[in-house]
Amino acid sequence: MSEKVSIIIPTYNRAKRLGNAIISVLSQTHTNYELIIIDDGSTDNTEELVGSFSDRKIVYEKHSKNKGVAEARNTGLDIASGEYICFLDSDDEWKSNKLEVQLKYTKSCNEDCIGSYTDVNIVRESALKEIASSLLLDPKQPDNQNALIVQQLKLNGFIHAGSTLLLKKSVCDKVGGFNTDLNRLEEVEFVIRCLDYGKLRFLDRKLVTLHDTGAADPEVEINSVYKFQIALSDIINQYEKQGYNIRSSQNVFLLSQYLALRDYNSAVKHLQNGKITNTTHIATILYGAYLGVSDLDFKVFDEI
Template identity: 40%
Template sequence: MPEQTVNPKVSVILPTYNRARLLSRALESVLNQTYRDFELILIDDASTDETRQVIGRYHDKRIVYVYLEFRRGAACARNTGLKLARGVYIAFQDSDDEWFKEKLALQVPVLDSSPAEVGMVYSDYCRQEDGRTKQVILPKEASAIHNLLFHGNFIPIQCLVKKECFERIGFFDEELGRYQDWDLWLRISSVYQFVGLGQCLFKVYVQNEGISQDNRKRIAALERILEKNITQFAKRPSALAGQYYLLGRIYRREGQPTVAFKKHLKAFLLRPLNLKYCFFLLTCVLGGFLTGKIWRRKKT
C-alpha cells in the first residue's frame, strides 16, 4: 500500500456528486498512475448515493476524503481541494473520466523543466460519446493560446497547473454554474504560458444528461464571463461576435426571441460579412414577422 507522502509533489483534486456507479473508474485511474508522488483529494459534494461506501473500499493512504454537508457545486468543491492541497502542482480529475497510466509521468517533467512563465501543461485526449471514441487534437502554439481561449474553452479540466497560479490569480469563480474552468484559464493565461502535449493522456466520457443540458446556467455563465472580461473581449471583435452568436442561439432555444435578436444583432454588427451571423439575424427577423402575422390572424 503506498504511503502518504509528507509533501507530495502533486495534489490531485477530484470533486464528485452522486457518481457512485462511475467513481471507481476515475479514482482507480488516478491511483494506478506510474508516477506515484501525489495525494488524491476527494471532495464529496454532499452526495446522497453510495459514494462514501465506494470510496471506503480504497485503503490507500494517499487519499484525502472530505465530505461537504451541503451541496455547493463543482467550483466550490475544487476550491475546497485547492485550499487543502500540499503539492506544488495541481491536477484535476472529473468523477466520470479516466486518466491513462502515464498521464502524470509525462506531464510533471514538462513543468519541472519549463521556465517560470509556464504555468500549465495540457494534452490531447480521447472523447467517448454514444459508444464511439475519437481523438481530440488541441492547439499547441503557446503564443496563441490566450487569444484562442476568448473564442471558447478548448482545454479540459484534466491539466496540470502550478499551485502558484492559483495563489497569484485566484480560484474558481463559485458564482458560475458553468464554464468555471474557461473563466479560470482566461485569467491564468493572461499571466502564464501554457504548454500542450501531442499525446492522448486521458479519456472523457460524455454524459448526455444533467448540467450539460441546462441552458439557463449556460446563459448566466456566458453573460457573467463576458461582463468580467468585456474589455479584453472588445479587443477581439471576432471572439466577441462568436459569444454573442452563441448566446443568441441559446436564448432562442429557451423561447426568448427578443433577447436572441439583440444578441444576433450585436454579432452581425461586429462581423457584418459573416454569412452565418447574417443568416441567423435574418431568421430572427423573419421569425418575429411570421409569429406576429399568425398572432394577428388568430385575433381576427
C-alpha cells in the first residue's frame, strides 16, 4: 500500500476560506492520507463548517484558546500517524494531483532527501502588491542546500512551507516541531532546522495556489525578525564567518518595516547597519517607505 500522508491545516477564524482548502485535499488523487484540522480557538463558525464534511479521513481538534500557528501545527504533528507530513494554510488550495506527484518525486530522490517543496501560483489582492513582490523576493530557486539556507536566513525568497512542503515524519520528530516563540517566520526557522537532517528538493511544478491578502503589521514583522535572529544566532554566526552578509540583509528588511511605521530614527540605525547591494534591497526600502505614507490598515494576524 502507498505511504500514508498526514495533512495538517491550522486555522483561526477563517471559516469563509477554509472550505476551499478542505475540498482541495478531499479531491486528491493520492487517497492514503488523513486530514488533521487544528482549530486554534476560532470564534466564528469553523467547527460547524468542518462538521459539514462527512469524511472519516478528517480529524478535527480545537484549542480552548488561541495559541498561535506554531502551536497549532505542533498539535497536528502530535496527532499525525503518517510516514510523511504535509502542511496547508487554511486560505490556500492544492491541485488535485499535488500529493501524488510530489510523493512520487520525493521518493525518487537520493537517500539523503528528507522531503520536497513545490512551485506556487500566488493570487494577490492588488497589482501594486504583485509588482512589489516580484521585486522583493528572489524568484530563482537555489541550486544547492547551502544556498537555500542562506536565502532563507537573508529573508530573501521563501519556499512557502506552510502549503508546499512534504516532509518525512521522522524528521519532524527529530527537530521537535515548530518554535512557539515565533509569531512569524516560524516556517522558515523550522525548515532551516530540518535541513540539518538532509536535503529538500524543489519540484518545479505549480501545484499550490496561495492567497496573499492584506499588508502585514510591521510591528509583528519586526518583533519576529528579532526573535528569529535569537533562535538561529549560532547558524547566522556560522554563515557570517563564511562571508555571507546575513544580518546586513536582515537589517535592510528591518529598515523597510521601520519606514512603514514612520519610525525614522530606527530606520536610519538599520540603514547604517545594513548593506544595500542589489535592486531587491532598493525595492524593499521603497516599498516600506510607500507603506509608511499610504495610511494602509495593516493586516492584524487574527487569522491563520
